Amino acid sequence: MNGDLSALPGIVALTLGVGAVATAAMLAPAVALGFCLARGNFRGKALVQALVAVPMVLPPVAVGFALLILLGRNGPLAFVWSALDIDLVFSWWAAVIAAAVVGFPLLTRACEQAFGEVDVRFEQVARSLGLGPLRSFFAVTLPLARRGVLYGSLLAFTRALGEFGATALVAGIIPGRTETLALGIYSRVQLGDESGALALCAASFAIALIAMLVAEGWLRRSRP
Amino acid sequence: MSQRTSRIRCHIDRPGFSLDVDVGWDERVAVVFGPSGSGKSTLFEIVLGLERCAGAHIRIGGSTFDDEAAGLYLPTECRDLGWVPQSPTLFPHLSVSENLDFGRARAADRDPAARKRAIEVLEIGDLLGRSIDQLSGGEAQRVAIARALASGPSALLLDEPLAALDLPLRARVLPYLMRVRDQLDLPILYITHDPDEAQLIGDIIVVLDAGRIVASGAPRDVLWSRAVLPLSEALGLENVFEGGIRREHGSPTFVSNAGLQLVLPVSLDGDTRVRIGLRAEDVVLAADRPGKISARNVLESRVIACDDRDGDVYVSLDAGEKLVAKVTAAAAAQLALAPGSTVYAIVKAQALRRLG
Structure with missing residues (x-):
């Protein structure tokens, strides 16, 4: 087992898959919520903002435990899982859900900030030119905020790649199914496979570096 | 309404x-x-x-x-x-x-x-x-x-x-x-x-x-x-006027839509359609037509109204188009300005400003 790298491509692919699906899944809700928080002026806004931020500062293990209860066959949503006949706990989807929940605050915050920086005048002008609120959002607001939204997506994606605590609890460390890079490093260290752990660390580093290079490229290339 | x-x-x-x-x-x-x-x-x-x-x-x-x-x-x-x-x-x-x-x-x-x-x-x-x-x-x-x-x-x-x-x-x-x-x-x-x-x-x-x-x-x-x-x-x-520019004897002359004529400095020569600004305090009034004078515009005008506001008198003139001059009350009294009387409005070409 020591120094065996044959599992590496599979782990990398699984990690990237979990990160990509988690990011894609949270994008629309995070954009919607971020926009509401940036533009809305409603009662309880501060509470919503705090609730959104909580998973970011909570111990990931606590998030994982909460998910374990929520997704479990004995939890408050058990009737849903029974009705749909699905077992989420310890599945690939559980890893995706854990990654999404932990990444969601990052993306929502980034979206809120990005939309906050778009002058509301642009939306008003678009509406004066005959576009409804939804069309003016997609034609003006989102394109003008795209830099921040993309950057936030990448942050959330990289956060998802590194997710450990929540995933370990709700998805377990099942090779080929839920064993991501972070979990793989942990299990290899536990088993004394230092060179295997090192290889996964190197892969993590490479992915993180590429992601950040892409992010910086976006920031520099896109027009304001 | x-x-x-x-x-x-x-x-x-x-x-x-x-x-x-x-x-x-x-x-x-x-x-x-x-x-x-x-x-x-x-x-x-x-x-x-x-x-x-x-x-x-x-x-x-x-x-x-x-x-x-x-x-x-x-x-x-x-x-x-x-x-x-x-x-x-x-x-x-x-x-x-x-x-x-x-x-x-x-x-x-x-x-x-x-x-x-x-x-x-x-x-x-x-x-x-x-x-x-x-x-x-x-x-x-x-x-x-x-x-x-x-x-x-x-x-x-x-x-x-x-x-x-x-x-x-x-x-x-x-x-x-x-x-x-x-x-x-x-x-x-x-x-x-x-x-x-x-x-x-x-x-x-x-x-x-x-x-x-x-x-x-x-x-x-x-x-x-x-x-x-x-x-x-x-x-x-x-005062603002809109009109056209005509060239006479080398000097551009502005003719407002209502017929007021003003000689412009050469620097304001240009497009055919122009708008000109003239401050009321830059208009000098004289009871008689002055002789040799540097001001390029001497407009024989009829006084429409005099309005004394705290010692400043706003004299509305018909000089081909309505033109307001702002003079002191003492000056207005010396010239015996009254509606219907004739005065000469004197405007330096250099006091005219091109607005667009």
Whole structure:
């Protein structure tokens, strides 16, 4: 087992898959919520903002435990899982859900900030030119905020790649199914496979570096 | 008032700001004039439906957008208004051409030729391929006006379109505004704090101060009226004339639309259509025609009215077109100025200023 790298491509692919699906899944809700928080002026806004931020500062293990209860066959949503006949706990989807929940605050915050920086005048002008609120959002607001939204997506994606605590609890460390890079490093260290752990660390580093290079490229290339 | 083609009634009461307006008019081009903070831009937001207020009635050029009594309230996108907000808010992620296309869905319904005409009137054909950050301030303002026009609006709302530009640039953009005014048969609502623009553009002026209407009527009458003068003078009130330039004996001569003739300094020679500004305090009055004098313009004039305001006398003259001179009370007394008397208004060519 020591120094065996044959599992590496599979782990990398699984990690990237979990990160990509988690990011894609949270994008629309995070954009919607971020926009509401940036533009809305409603009662309880501060509470919503705090609730959104909580998973970011909570111990990931606590998030994982909460998910374990929520997704479990004995939890408050058990009737849903029974009705749909699905077992989420310890599945690939559980890893995706854990990654999404932990990444969601990052993306929502980034979206809120990005939309906050778009002058509301642009939306008003678009509406004066005959576009409804939804069309003016997609034609003006989102394109003008795209830099921040993309950057936030990448942050959330990289956060998802590194997710450990929540995933370990709700998805377990099942090779080929839920064993991501972070979990793989942990299990290899536990088993004394230092060179295997090192290889996964190197892969993590490479992915993180590429992601950040892409992010910086976006920031520099896109027009304001 | 309810039968007027345009009407704005609105009432807003907030801590530190209140707006209480009820005004109607039939003229095509209305200027809302007032100092900054008087509520002019808020008035536009209400007309556009960006701000809602109770008891409102908004009708521009015969189209009613908001009539609480009739249960009518149209959202912004259904008001068919062409709006040019302060400082050009062109969409920075789109090219000039794409900015113009923004209102094409509405233009297709209302006026398919609107885009082409907007490009012609504002002469932006050469700019279409540019990105927004490649435009100068004056070009950006022309594109912003064209974008509003290209959407085929039922009326045009211009919010201080020249205020963000420095003086030379203003003189370059003003002629385009005059073209929009004269070549398109469109109701216009024009916000400004500049008395020159108000007099040149408006058929009617509504003077707003601290959220209240102080006066309304013909711009040249209202701005020089006793009630508005302190405000309009503080904002730079002067005589303004529009007309053409003729060349006689080497000197360019300005002939206003009403027939007033003024010799211009050679530096002001230029286009055939120009607007000229002349401060009331730069007009010298003489009882007799002076002999040799450096001033190039000696206009035999008839006194229409003398208005003494705290020791300053505003003398309205008919010099081919109405011209106001501001002299001291002592000077007015020495010349025995009275309605009907004849005086010579003396104007240095160098005192004339080209507005655009």
